[in-house]
Amino acid sequence: MAKKKLRLTVNGHRIEKDVEESMRLLDVLREELFLTGTKEGCGIGECGACTVVLDGKAVNSCMVLALSADGGIVETVEGLGSRSKLHPVQEAFLDHHALQCGFCTPGMLMSAKALLDENSNPSEEEIKEAISGNLCRCTGYVQIVDAIKDAAGRRNNLG
Ligand code: FES
Ligand code: FES
Structure with a gap:
């Protein structure tokens, strides 16, 4: 399947990835960026385990096509705090x-x-x-x- 370029800022870091059109934001976070703090529960927008903040709003990342978030600012639990300074x-x-x-x-x-x-x-x-x-x-x-x-x-x- 053809891939397209996705640009995101994730936890303050700019990333660029070639991703398949069918990939969800959740897949990119977990499988491409190895940010596995974001969980997959239901996969159909009903449990909230996959919630991340996209452009300031909490979203179910299992319901967001990654390419639709192109140019967006994503925050995940990994960016919330650090071991020495929790949020x-x-x-x-x-x-x-x-x-x-x-x-x-x-x-x-x-x-x-x-x-x-x-x-x-x-x-x-x-x-x-x-x-x-x-x-x-x-x-x-x-x-x-x-x-x-x-x-x-x-x-x-x-x-
Ligand atoms: S995995 Fe349940 S809402 Fe996304
Ligand atoms: S589902 Fe176990 S702590 Fe919430």
């Missing part, structure tokens, strides 16, 4: 025990990040709405919502 939302997830198996966590974190970038002081309803596309089979969501609320406070305190 406030990562710190809050740890402190609130907002993960168990962790499969949903990268997607949850990216949905939370997109929300907090847009709305620094979200209500509980806004948090629930922002993660409504992210399924978690383990936690029951209470700790996740608490963690995102706390992360908002931490970010605001950082100024």
Whole structure:
């Protein structure tokens, strides 16, 4: 199959790849760039495990054709924080025990990040709405919502 050039900025790095037209953004991230923090659950836009931030919005990367994102800015969980300096939302997830198996966590974190970038002081309803596309089979969501609320406070305190 013919390939076309894809240009993206991923976690602050410019990349260029020749990709097949049928490749999804998820495939490019995991198979071409080896950013396997982004997970594939359902593959049909229903679980949110594959959530990344594309041009400032949380998207299901399994539902985005890679070439349709050409020129875009992509953030994945690998770009969120570092081992020595976690992102406030990562710190809050740890402190609130907002993960168990962790499969949903990268997607949850990216949905939370997109929300907090847009709305620094979200209500509980806004948090629930922002993660409504992210399924978690383990936690029951209470700790996740608490963690995102706390992360908002931490970010605001950082100024
Ligand atoms: S893997 Fe993309 S929404 Fe489930
Ligand atoms: S922590 Fe297991 S699915 Fe959410």
